[in-house]
Every structure is written in structure tokens, then in C-alpha cells.
Amino acid sequence: DAKTTQPPSMDCAEGRAANLPCNHSTISGNEYVYWYRQIHSQGPQYIIHGLKNNETNEMASLIITEDRKSSTLILPHATLRDTAVYYCIVRVYPISGGYQKVTFGTGTKLQVIP
Amino acid sequence: GAVVSQHPSWVICKSGTSVKIECRSLDFQATTMFWYRQFPKQSLMLMATSNEGSKATYEQGVEKDKFLINHASLTLSTLTVTSAHPEDSSFYICSAHGQGSPGNTIYFGEGSWLTVV
Numbered sequence: 246d247a248k249t250t251q252p253p254s255m256d257c258a259e260g261r262a263a264n265l266p267c268n269h270s271t272i273s274g275n276e277y278v279y280w281y282r283q284i285h286s287q288g289p290q291y292i293i294h295g296l297k298n299n300e301t302n303e304m305a306s307l308i309i310t311e312d313r314k315s316s317t318l319i320l321p322h323a324t325l326r327d328t329a330v331y332y333c334i335v336r337v338y339p340i341s342g343g344y345q346k347v348t349f350g351t352g353t354k355l356q357v358i359p
Numbered sequence: 360g361a362v363v364s365q366h367p368s369w370v371i372c373k374s375g376t377s378v379k380i381e382c383r384s385l386d387f388q389a390t391t392m393f394w395y396r397q398f399p400k401q402s403l404m405l406m407a408t409s410n411e412g413s414k415a416t417y418e419q420g421v422e423k424d425k426f427l428i429n430h431a432s433l434t435l436s437t438l439t440v441t442s443a444h445p446e447d448s449s450f451y452i453c454s455a456h457g458q459g460s461p462g463n464t465i466y467f468g469e470g471s472w473l474t475v476v
Contacts, residue, residue, distance in 0.1 A: 288467035
């Protein structure tokens, strides 16, 4: 499995952009980068994913470096409801085939400050 | 709206009893489901992977006879915690993936809090 490393915590002022970095230096060519977030006592919520191109949806933007060894999740205008733990993961293929299992690192605890 | 639904959201059971948690995929066929547990202030820990119609694959250190997983249909997987003990108290989360899942990605249930007294 490609491992990811994220800063344990970050603060962001409400209304400002939150930029959450993730390193995945051992990522394989066919592995995607996914971002999820987990608000306290809830299941993880899907945010966005990408392979090598930058991606944008209604929630966030994902910037992946050209060498794919790192990425940044951007929340353009953070609100208090964006306070959560953000997980950057890469998908791996089990040897026996089938859908890849997903393992989580420790994530980044984002605190949006009023 | 929810793509994956878990039930119950929370449950309290007595030591020595068994408790079942259901995970349902809504609007798509989940050929693969994953079960996680999460202790307070910790990350999600993968327990097992289940493919519809076959036996679950358990992660190292997870007792398959204690955590029974059944994935009998393409929309339902169940986790049964047998002979529960207080140390089994945790937040259990399922996720599902399959053809037709929106964005071809993995979605998670809302989680189930288990308290064993």
C-alpha cells in the first residue's frame, strides 16, 4: 500500500481558503488519490478524487503535483461546518483482485476559526 | 442523500451477548463492502473486506470467529459481534463499492456506536 503523510492539525480562518497537503511519495501509476473528511461521530464523507489531473467539484479542488508524489485539497471558502478530520488516501489493489481495500492514515484535523 | 446506510446508529448490549449491525447500499449494487472500527481520537482501522457471495477477508489481528461478516446480497452486509465484551465498545463503520456507485467511488455509512456493558 502507498502510504500517505499529513500534518496532524491545521487552523483556518472562516471565509479563507483552507489548503490541506498530503504526501504520497510511493504512489503507483494506477493509484488514485482520494480525500474524505470525518465530522465528529459520523462516517467519512467523500470529497473528491483524482489520478493526475487537477479536479474540482462543488465541495473542493484537488491539486496533484506533476510527479504525483503529493497533493493539496483546497476548500475555497472555509466555514465552521468544515471543521473535521480530513483523510488523504490512495487506493491499492489486493493481490487476489476485486475492488481495492482502503486504509486510513491519521489525517489532518482542520479547525475553522470564526 | 445517503448512499450507504447503517443500522442501528447506536446500540447498548450486555457482556456475553451478540449484536448485529447492518450495512445497506442504496441505489447501487455493492459487490464489495468494508468494515472498520474506530476508537476515540483514533483513525479508522480496517477489519475486513467482504465480497458478495464469498467469505470475508479479515485483516491481521481481527478474529473472524468473533466478528462474523455476512454479505449475502448485493445491497446488504452484516457484522455480528459475538460474545461481546466491554473492550469491543467502539464506533463501527461500513463502506461499499460496486458498479453504479456514484462517481465510481467508495461511500461510507453513518457509523454505529456499540457500547458493551
